[in-house]
Amino acid sequence: MSTDLPLESDADDRLLWARARRGDRDAFGTLYARHVRPVYWQAYRLVGNASEAEEVVQDVFVTAWRRRSEISLVDTSVLPWLLVTAKYTALNHRRRSSRRRWEPLDDSVPSGEQAPDDAVVSDLLLARVRASVAGLSPLDQRLFELCVVGDSTYADAAREVGVTHAAVRNRVSRIRSRVRAATDDLRGPA
DSSP states (O other): OOOOSSOOGOOOOHHHHHHHHTTTTHHHHHHHHHHHHHHHHOOOOHHHHHHHHHHHHHHHHHHHHHTTTOOOSSSSHHHHHHHHHHHHHHHHHHHHHHTTOOOOOOTTTOOSSOOOHHHHHHHHHHHHHHHHHTOHHHHHHHHHHIIIIIIIHHHHHHHTTTOOOOHHHHHHHHHHHHHHHHHHHHHOOO
């Protein structure tokens, strides 16, 4: 029996992607098996950790499945789209991970490693930051919590508070400048 379509083993990504766009999970699974290794190594190169790279890979393929109706292949492969998505997903993941390393300050627990004068400066810094933030509008206080203390992106914060991305970016920049100005004399030379 002869057909115009290539055999499954010879199919380029276009045929598999067309089937996946219609909801064919087997076709998507074949694409996953075909491209998971280069996507993993792209993610690993940027995050430098196997488990985090696996998280990025999972995010990339979940995004591809969810957005499959929006994605158009340029040539015969979905791999360029997957690699670019892996790059930006990994960079975002790395940025979120670096923010998570900062723990909220618990001023009820004294630090045994800090010199007394350092503890005084730290307490003053914390008090000034809190006073500076307390003087902000409720919207700016929420943006401080989301973007400066938390790990929200500007886009996520914009959606949550109902303003534009540019408004969040500008407000957070002003917030940071205000907090910096309030603590300049305590922080010493940069």
